Amino acid sequence: MRHVLLILLCTVLVTGQIEAQGDFDRWFDGRTLRIDYHRIGNRANDTIELVRYVEKATEWAGPRTVLIDPFDNGDYRVSLIDVETGRTIYSHCYNTLFREYRDTKEGSYKSRTFEEVLLIPWPKLKADIMLEKRDNRQRFRQQATFRFDPRESLVEHVTSTASTQLNLEMNGIPEHKLDIVIVPEGYGPGEERRIRTDLQNFAEYIFGHEPFKNRRTDFNVTGLMLTGAESGVTNPALGHTVQSALGSTYGVFGSDRYLMTFNLFRLHDLLDAVAFDHIVIMAAASKYGGGAIYNFYATVSTDRMAPLILTHELGHSIGGLADEYVDDDLSYNCMHSSHVEPTEPNITSLVDFDTKWKEMLPPDTKVPTAANPDIPATECGPMGCYEGAGYKGKGMYRPCMHCMMRDYAPFCPVCNKRLNDIFDFYTK
Numbered sequence: 001m002r003h004v005l006l007i008l009l010c011t012v013l014v015t016g017q018i019e020a021q022g023d024f025d026r027w028f029d030g031r032t033l034r035i036d037y038h039r040i041g042n043r044a045n046d047t048i049e050l051v052r053y054v055e056k057a058t059e060w061a062g063p064r065t066v067l068i069d070p071f072d073n074g075d076y077r078v079s080l081i082d083v084e085t086g087r088t089i090y091s092h093c094y095n096t097l098f099r100e101y102r103d104t105k106e107g108s109y110k111s112r113t114f115e116e117v118l119l120i121p122w123p124k125l126k127a128d129i130m131l132e133k134r135d136n137r138q139r140f141r142q143q144a145t146f147r148f149d150p151r152e153s154l155v156e157h158v159t160s161t162a163s164t165q166l167n168l169e170m171n172g173i174p175e176h177k178l179d180i181v182i183v184p185e186g187y188g189p190g191e192e193r194r195i196r197t198d199l200q201n202f203a204e205y206i207f208g209h210e211p212f213k214n215r216r217t218d219f220n221v222t223g224l225m226l227t228g229a230e231s232g233v234t235n236p237a238l239g240h241t242v243q244s245a246l247g248s249t250y251g252v253f254g255s256d257r258y259l260m261t262f263n264l265f266r267l268h269d270l271l272d273a274v275a276f277d278h279i280v281i282m283a284a285a286s287k288y289g290g291g292a293i294y295n296f297y298a299t300v301s302t303d304r305m306a307p308l309i310l311t312h313e314l315g316h317s318i319g320g321l322a323d324e325y326v327d328d329d330l331s332y333n334c335m336h337s338s339h340v341e342p343t344e345p346n347i348t349s350l351v352d353f354d355t356k357w358k359e360m361l362p363p364d365t366k367v368p369t370a371a372n373p374d375i376p377a378t379e380c381g382p383m384g385c386y387e388g389a390g391y392k393g394k395g396m397y398r399p400c401m402h403c404m405m406r407d408y409a410p411f412c413p414v415c416n417k418r419l420n421d422i423f424d425f426y427t428k
């Protein structure tokens, strides 16, 4: 079933310019700096314009021991460079809605403006905030740099949007947990009871499958009590326009079931008083829809498939995993080129298989591995290197016959390992 269009991009390795730096207290004071900016452009080119710095109302909720992104996934990176020493003191990779837009037909000729938001630890001293994107050889290239001076830079505060928080699963302080916040979308006035029930259900769904189930105590989950002016979600195909809380819409980039919001500034305003690492937007809609972008957010509708879809989407938004299924119609086909090694851990073009799951394969495994249609769809089957992944029927390979990222089987060993590594990153 094709659902959400994913995102994550192709890439290989990064430049080795970043030094490891573990001393959080030396460089950071514990506050959270939010950076709002516009990304403006199309396939050929895009530029970045800083909109504002915001002091988020909550302390830094992310990892404090590993400050340099160890996963090298995603097509974009933010780095913080201490001005006096020139040291890179923080970095974080992510993907964006723009990355998908630029591969659409419209994105090939028409420029469009996207809101993007970054959360980084607040530097004690003057620092340069460097934004990078991958070039077509998959190396990060600088796009923009903003100087941040904690004594002089103009910093704003969010004053408007208080809304009640519900603690759905609390297992410890945010800096030692993977913190997920669930944001209701499409609920109207008077629907508080329904929100509360749906939030509790979604919080349970998160732990419905491994490896989430087994790592439950490594998570905190909170929910917002949030209603819009009207109930429902905008669907242009039906001519429905709804004044919903986040202004999400079906039909994003021409895909009927792709349900996302472009209002990142508003989303983060609403979350100002919530400490979180990852956002799940819970859309009240019986029509299947959703989407997820690595270190950006995930949207899942509350239809009957939600327990499985949410797990799959968290594979994208938290794990940075690629879809392992084939979809020749997908308008994003150029996302995964067979000529370079994708950055996602669970697909390979075999250009650089050594960097993927090669060492996890049993000895004498043939690469590529012949498909085995006898493996039931409820299990992954033996590890190998099976052709057909990342939407492509040819030239892209996956680790097992079945996986949550392909057909809602359990996560394959490669996806499972990456998710556990990421859970460790947030909690150790």
Ligand SMILES: [Zn+2]
Pocket (backbone or CB within 6 Å): 003, 004, 005, 006, 312, 316, 322, 323
């Ligand atoms: Zn997917």
Ligand SMILES: [Zn+2]
Pocket (backbone or CB within 6 Å): 324, 346, 399, 403, 404, 405, 411, 412, 413, 414, 415, 416
């Ligand atoms: Zn997998």
